[in-house]
Amino acid sequence: MDFSLLTFLNLLLFSTCSASPPNFVLLFADDLGFGDLGCYGHPSSLTPNLDRLAAAGLRFTDFYCTSPVCSPSRASLLTGRYQTRSGVYPGVLYPGSRGGLPLNETTIAEVLKPLGYATAAVGKWHLGFGANGMFLPTKQGFDQYLGIPYSHDMGPCWNLTCFPPDVKCFGTCDVGTVTVPLLRNEVIKQQPVDFLDLERAYSDFATSFITTSAKKKQPFFLYYPSHHTHYPQYAGPGSAGHSLRGPFGDALLELDTTIGNLLATLEKTGVINNTLVFFTSDNGPELMRMSRGGNAGALKCGKGTTYDGGMREPAIAYWPGTIRPGVTHEMASTLDILPTIAGLVGAKLPQVMLDGVDMTEILVNQGKSKRETMMFYPTDPSEKYGLFALRLGKYKAHFYTRGATHSGTTPDPDCPVFAVLKAHDPPLMFDLEADPSEHYPLPLEGRPDLQAVLERIKNVKEKFEASMVFGESQISKGTDPNLAPCCNPQCSPKPSCCRC
Incomplete structure (x- = not known):
């Protein structure tokens, strides 16, 4: 049977009431360059699970984020709108930022919730904390959250262990703010966070979410914005010293290992053939860190610039039986993920100006993109x-x-x-x-x-x-040190917050 016809029949099946709607796993790396993965040509990166996704899925060569730094790029990914529309600019949000992703913006999770989806986020949020946690994922359509609400270098890190047995984090990060917290939903569970155990906690949370949703036969959306491979790199005992690429390679291997755990769970629970897995990154590599900052491959410059090295990203779409293996040179963007997911499940689009387009034709037929331009x-x-x-x-x-x-x-x-x-x-x-x-x-x-x-x-x-x-502008609203999350509100000075 012709693959295009088979794909059409598959899509027709899960669009009917009797079939299960597809699940979605959205993987978002941090400061990962176009040339950092093995499947994108890096000679010493150890990324067997991402390489497997690329070999069995669709690899993009012309995929773009919308900003060469974290917060605005994440806002666009989740809303399908340029960051200028939502006000997540200039630069990024900080622990004490008064602003965040406006609550009247509609995220992918909020698009899926009316259709009965279970939703969870795990990892780096970086779209605001705000007064009483008003901008956290649980206020933006996610049922559950485990993670650090901003970048993990936004706190004093010289006293933190990034690699076992007791290797201190490289550099000094930010001073004068609270130590980095780990949140479960809206409650601080650990402060400062234990980097050596963090990825295992993320993996356990995400695999449990998939398993529980599959047992309930409830469609799910898992958003995993990783801290890897942002500076300072860290890795637990299972990955530290196991790559050929030093601390950066170890951090990348740890991310890849978690992705492998998620894939194994999708297979074990029998839902992998009904799940779209999509991987990309928020912006290009932080070249100022040299060998610890990532690689843009053949592209010019990196993070912070509007050259392609700052905004063209590795991207892989994987969906056994629906997406056939291959490489596409069609232009696509993080903006396109929300309308694509909405189109696949028949969800109602937000009644606002969207900048994304549906890329289902690229995914299931390796066809032409509806996107002609990128800003x-x-x-x-x-x-x-x-x-x-x-x-x-x-x-x-x-x-x-x-x-x-x-x-x-x-x-x-x-x-x-x-x-x-x-x-x-x-x-x-x-x-x-x-x-x-x-x-x-x-x-x-x-x-x-x-x-x-x-x-x-x-x-x-x-x-x-x-x-x-x-x-x-949400970021121009400024910061208030008292808004920075701390498990002991009376701690003084704030950077000496307790371990919860």
Whole structure:
């Protein structure tokens, strides 16, 4: 039977009342570069489970996040909207931030809840804590949560053990705030967190959630935003010293091992053939950390920049019997995950401006993408400057370029923070198929074909920016040290919070 017809029949079956709706497992790495996985060409990364997903699933070569830093990228993933609409900009949220992902934004979990889905998040939230935990996952459609509500370097870490038996964390992280807490739903269970046991706790929580949901025959959505491989890297006894790539490789191996545990649980509970597993990352590698900061492969620069190294990510879709093995060069984005999930289950879309498109045709037929463009905002988007870059088809135009502290230490002079903001008129244009490294700007003079492409890009940019309504900046609301979560509210000074 033709695979496309078989896929259509499968989709038709689970769209009927008598069939079980599909489950969704969304895996989101942290600061992982385009070239960091074995299946994306890294010679020494040990990622057997992700490599297995890539071999048996669909691997993307042109998949984008929406921001080269954490919080705004996560907001877009969960809402299908550019971070400028929700107000999760500029930069990222902190332990004492007054703002967070606005509660009137609709997450993937909230799209699925009316259809009877069990929902859980485990790992790094980083979309706000707020007064009385008002921005936590349990307020945004998730039934259960286990994790750190922000980045795990947002606390004093010189006294924490990152690797056994007693190897202290590399660097000093943030000082003057509370030690890193581990939350179960809205209650602090441990502070400071035990890094050596953290991943095991995450794996146990996630596998238990899958097992319980499968026993109840309840469809489920598991969102696992990992701390790996963000600095400072850490790994428990099962992974520390087991990779060829040092601390970064050990952390990546630990992430891969948890993914292997989730896959084994899906198989054991008999739901793997009815589950879409999707893996990607929030932004590019933090090159300033050198060998401990990740690798963008052939792409230019990394975290903090609007070059492709900052925003083009590894991505893998796996669904046995529905997604056939292969590689797609179609353009897609984290923005597209919400409308795709909604389309697969017939869920009602949020009644707001969505920037994502349904990529079911790519997934089940390896067909064409509905996405023709990708917009590139800097870490501090503004109406004054608008888009820094825009990709249309295989062409990318840079209207502004700027380096970033996160992408320091590289030999490319365009990447570090010393590469100050520069306007380009006409914009720098690159053919990303011929030159994915964005090394060689295309000559526009004497090329009416490229000039026509540039006019199209300018028209698309003008139309998009006219439609963009910037939400109130959540991060500009500032911080209040008293909002930082602490298991002992009376502890003084706050960084000496108790172990709960």
